[in-house]
Structures are given as C-alpha cells and as structure tokens.
Amino acid sequence: MTENDIDTDADNDTGADAGAAVTDGGRDVVELPDQIELPRLLDFYELQTEDTTKIAEFYDNLREGQLTTTECQDCGEIHFPPRIVCPECQSEDLEYVDLPHEGELFAFSTVRAGAPMGMEDEVPFVIGIVDLGPVQLSAHVADAEYDDLSIGDPVEMKVVEIDGPVDHERVFYRFTPKES
Numbered sequence: 283m284t285e286n287d288i289d290t291d292a293d294n295d296t297g298a299d300a301g302a303a304v305t306d307g308g309r310d311v312v313e314l315p316d317q318i319e320l321p322r323l324l325d326f327y328e329l330q331t332e333d334t335t336k337i338a339e340f341y342d343n344l345r346e347g348q349l350t351t352t353e354c355q356d357c358g359e360i361h362f363p364p365r366i367v368c369p370e371c372q373s374e375d376l377e378y379v380d381l382p383h384e385g386e387l388f389a390f391s392t393v394r395a396g397a398p399m400g401m402e403d404e405v406p407f408v409i410g411i412v413d414l415g416p417v418q419l420s421a422h423v424a425d426a427e428y429d430d431l432s433i434g435d436p437v438e439m440k441v442v443e444i445d446g447p448v449d450h451e452r453v454f455y456r457f458t459p460k461e462s
Contacts, residue, residue: 337364339378344453349383349439351417352376362417383439384460385414392428412437412457424456436460 332338340363343350353360354368355375362381367374390410397405401422408423408431423437437457444452 336366340364341453343378344441344455345451347441349381349414349455350378351381353379360416362419381417382414385412385437385439385457387411387423387431387433387435387437387457388413388418389433390423390428390431410437410457422456423458425458431459 335341340350350364351360351362352364352366353376354371354373355377356373357368357371359368359370360379361369364378365376368376388411390408392406393401393409394406397407401407406428408426408428410421410423410431411418412421412423421439423431424440424442436459438460439455439457441453442456444454
C-alpha cells in the first residue's frame with residue numbers, strides 16, 4: 283500500500299466519486315483522485331432584499347451606482363459596513379451617507395486559495411484595504427496585478443453584478459486602479 287491509499291472497512295461507504303477501489307494483499311483500498319471537486323459552501327454575498335437584510339438600502343444605493351454607509355445621528359460616527367445600531371453609542375438613529383467613489387490603496391495582498399463563491403475562476407486576484415477618507419474598507423481590486431500596485435495608488439469604485447443561487451439581481455462593489 284502506498285501513502286496515498288486509504289484503508290477502508292465494510293462500514294465505510296466511500297462512494298463512487300472518491301476513487302476506484304482496488305485490492306492490495308486482501309485489503310480493500312481506495313486510490314485518491316488527483317483533484318477533488320468540493321461543493322460551494324460559502325456564499326460571500328448576502329441576499330439583498332428588504333425581507334432578507336436590514337441593510338437593503340445599502341444594496342439599493344449600490345444598484346444606483348452610489349457607495350453608502352451609515353452615520354450615527356447621535357455621536358456622528360461613520361462606520362463601514364452599514365450598521366443598524368451604532369457600535370460606539372448603541373443608538374439606533376442612523377442615516378445613510380454617500381461615500382467617495384475614489385480612494386487610495388492602504389494595503390493589499392493576493393488571494394490564491396479559498397475564494398468566495400462566484401470568484402473561484404478569478405484566482406489569483408488582489409484584495410485590498412481602500413482608504414476612502416471617512417472609512418477604510420476591504421475590496422477586490424479588479425483589473426490589477428499585485429506586482430503593478432503600490433501603497434497609496436489611487437483607485438476607483440465600480441459596481442458589479444454577482445452570480446449566485448438566487449433569482450434576483452445581486453450587486454457588490456470592487457475597486458480598480460484609477461486611470462492617470
């Protein structure tokens with residue numbers, strides 16, 4: 283038996299997809315395939331309608347091309363992502379405010395594995411922290427290669443449609459390097 287073989291017993295149903303069963307010295311073993319296809323387990327993008335989230339207004343604004351977040355009307359704090367309760371003073375008096383569409387790349391890295399659903403085909407891709415002034419947020423930095431980016435590079439927001447297991451349109455934001 284090689285180190286890539288798995289011992290099985292009568293109570294262990296490995297299924298047809300696990301590999302071909304062979305006999306090695308009277309023992310059943312399973313040869314593992316070179317690659318295993320895993321099911322989609324994580325949908326990074328939540329459902330975006332009023333009946334599924336309390337921040338539906340954020341997604342409605344995004345569909346209109348405007349990136350927004352909430353500002354507490356009691357203490358003045360602005361937080362991203364949008365909140366339904368202020369984490370500073372616990373007020374529920376929050377209003378949506380517009381955020382700039384342009385910012386600077388504060389930090390960035392490359393995602394090579396573990397991409398969220400809908401982004402598996404884009405691996406590897408750049409993820410970054412974008413400084414918009416009032417807030418910093420994490421975002422996919424699209425249309426960019428890691429080696430071509432630097433801290434402080436100007437970036438601009440774009441809205442993209444997101445595929446998923448639901449029937450209604452879903453959107454999210456990404457940033458791209460700003461053209462000089």
